Amino acid sequence: MRIFFAAGLLAATLTAHAADLSRLDADVPAQMKKSGIPSVSIALIENGKITTVRTWGEQSAGVPATNETQYNIASLTKPISAEVVLRLASEGKLDLDEPMYTAWVDPDLANDERHKLLTPRIALSHRTGFPNWRGKAGLKFTLGAPGAQYGYSGEGMQYVANFAERKAGATLDKLGQQLVFAPAGMANTRYIEPAELLPRIAKPHDAAGKELEPTLAGKANAADLVYTTAADYARFMLDVINDKGLTPQIAAQRSAIQTDRKAEICKGKLEAACPQTIGFGLGWEVFNFPGATILMHTGRDPGLWTLAFIDRSTRSGAVYLTNSEKGHEAVFAMLEHINANPDFLNFLRAH
Template sequence: MIFKKRFINAVIICTFVAMGSSGQVKIKRTDIEDISNSRALMLDVAFTEIVNRHKINTAGVALIKSRQVVWLNHYGFQSPGVPASTNTLFNIASLTKTITAETVLKLVAQGKLSLDESVAPYWLDPDLKDNLNVHNLTPRMLLSHMSGFMNWRYFADDGKLDFIHKPGTSFGYSGEGFEYLAKYAENKMGVSFDQLVQATIFDPLGMDNASIIVDKKLFNRIAKPLDKKGNFYGYYCHPQGYCSKEGSYSAAANLVISVADYAKFLISSMNGDGLPPKLNNDRNTMQGIQFTQREIDCGDTNDILCPIKLGYGLGWSMSLLEDDMLIGHRGTNWTVVSIAYYYQGSGDGLIIFFNAPNKAGLAAMIDALELLDPDSPEIHGYKLRLARSH
């Protein structure tokens, strides 16, 4: 598959799909096969084989039918000698953004925040103090990746945050945008963002196995990140030596959570809990357009669903299909490959968390998706990413 005119930033995990050589969309069912007792046994054996073949350190998976978890399991080891279990916490990388987004949206629903006000009165990054564009920046733009920021400021030659596009004019996936959003929320509310997440999302849903802050007390429960040689650099650490500090948080990455708790959260989001209908519809409407059908050359792959458009709603990745919408998010770092999504029409979805070296996790994700949802529009994107990792 070739994307015309636009280069795909390697940090962004996009969804891709297939179209027949005639250019006609092949319509498939947007649901996931139910779990009988025999299928559950087959999946358990097959998933064990995937984990072993790709040498995945830790895996957690859940399958959702009609907004209910029907299969949940764990594979590999939480740490050497400790099998993965319901007690295991996974770093889910950029899936953290979905928790941040739902926190902000619920506070909007409560009248405490606004999607369309300027964030400047509540947060002004020192790098932007003389930039007039900052006054036009709104929470809606930050949630839909229309902020105009690059992904992370450290990609800039001078290491400073700046606008590469005027706010609201162009899509650009940005972790910086979500960190900025959290600063706006906590400054306007006068409450630290981690406390807002706890009070708005975790406590109401009974999510006792999730943390957005770095907490040493949880380290023994976190799936231990090991590179392909088995090296351990520390929890919340990068091989180059940087580690997140105790008590710090990231609104864009590094939340740790159990599979079961993320399933609670995903189903709550599917149901639109705590959001009035208009805001829920806004959340589930693509507002940041990443790729249109004209910009996608799907080649001659005919075995998966093909979106008409790819982009983001308010915090969530979206693939617009011929007769449905796929809503979710992906996360990737050097030892995380994670995904969660659902089909809006059927309420069927899945969650897959891999704690594994990046290349191994990408390869295993392809096999896992082909096993659980063989016509998933996510499959080809992972194949492209795996090819780029060589």
């Protein structure tokens, strides 16, 4: 349950109302102070439009955070990388079900014939058989053959990115700029942080409140370490809501469950409140409730916690960025003033 659930907290689908903003401006900072969270930045989407961007606190000691502050979004990088692959597929430059070994084989897997089973679809839905990250012994199918079972994996995202680079003849950094960032107007987002943006970075803080040095990517990482603003990520989410750059067929597959996790998750006290279906689509976790399909992803690195979600039925959503390992503790200070899907909230409360 790692991907959608951290420290017992999850966000819910929402529609923001202007009347709630005064409560947000009071309650989020109050919870930040209580939990020792240096800063929080959010962007809210309602009916297909960004309605609110708010940032509270300090990006580093004595430096106020603003709507232009850059946050490491951790695993919220993965939906961006998935979108690159989906847009390449929509352009006919790759196929989601083609074997990836024809263009890319990780050297660690060259002598394991199971690498021939890997496809982009399997990687984007976390069924590669890889661990989250390779160990000292290299990359191995520690969870079994590709396609056999769910296993959340940053390595899987890196693998499909290596494949996409070779199929498209360009680096992931360039593909992200060409296919996602520039079309969405994400002027403050790159896979590799430009030097001029470094003074705007929100420095991470551990659970004790100690300020840490940020980790920067020297090379594009498909699974982690993209830096962006809440407003920029919301622009990306709008393009997802609008299925920009995708064929109707591929857009539908992104929101369709590829890896069913209901039997794994919906047990015990969760069973009564569980969604009709739950699992991974292509790059996002998917929750299906009566009349509502919700896409969601979370992120966590040392010193930070992030979350983004989309309600496809209401064309609404939010991105929530923090620079604290305790960032999840202020999520409900935001959610309490937002009109959330009741079925989804019931599911969250059951945890």
